[in-house]
Amino acid sequence: MEANRALVEFAQQQYGGVDIAFLNAGVATGCGIGEDFDPARYRRAMGANLDGVVFGTHAVLPALRARGGGAIVATASLAGLAAVPLDPLYAANKHAVVGLARSLGPALAPHNVRFNAVCPGVRRVTDHRPPARHALRAGNADHPGRGRGGHGAADRHRRRHRGVLVHPGKPVGV
Numbered sequence: 001m002e003a004n005r006a007l008v009e010f011a012q013q014q015y016g017g018v019d020i021a022f023l024n025a026g027v028a029t030g031c032g033i034g035e036d037f038d039p040a041r042y043r044r045a046m047g048a049n050l051d052g053v054v055f056g057t058h059a060v061l062p063a064l065r066a067r068g069g070g071a072i073v074a075t076a077s078l079a080g081l082a083a084v085p086l087d088p089l090y091a092a093n094k095h096a097v098v099g100l101a102r103s104l105g106p107a108l109a110p111h112n113v114r115f116n117a118v119c120p121g122v123r124r125v126t127d128h129r130p131p132a133r134h135a136l137r138a139g140n141a142d143h144p145g146r147g148r149g150g151h152g153a154a155d156r157h158r159r160r161h162r163g164v165l166v167h168p169g170k171p172v173g174v
């Protein structure tokens with residue numbers, strides 16, 4: 001926690017204050033909750049994924065309030081919005097970050113401090129061809145993506161992401 005406070009003090013001295021804090025960490029546990037449970041791996045992941053956000057928020061809040069407001073952005077994960085059977089403890093960490101954002105957002109709003117979480121994820125990419133070459137195969141050279149029926153942008157997107165569930169991102173928090 002002292003390192004967080006020291007960083008905030010440094011930013012205040014060097015730059016006159018803090019307007020935004022980006023709290024970013026993502027550490028997999030590498031263990032389950034059954035026979036393969038490893039308390040050291042669990043604490044390491046919990047320390048980075050959740051404690052880092054809590055300690056960072058605690059350290060930066062006075063500086064943001066002193067400036068009349070600001071923003072805190074914490075990296076959660078799609079694992080904070082869905083089940084992750086391969087690493088349930090990581091999912092629990094990231095669910096906690098999402099819950100913190102949903103709870104702190106409204107609580108900090110009267111102080112003009114926004115708290116949001118971003119939830120990045122992964123997606124499978126099966127088409128590794130450069131876009132221009134892909135467009136030329138789908139349509140004609142003068143009008144990439146047009147020419148033959150069924151080769152517009154939406155059709156190319158559907159073909160490129162066949163079998164992949166893609167959801168546009170939604171902000172979490174306030």
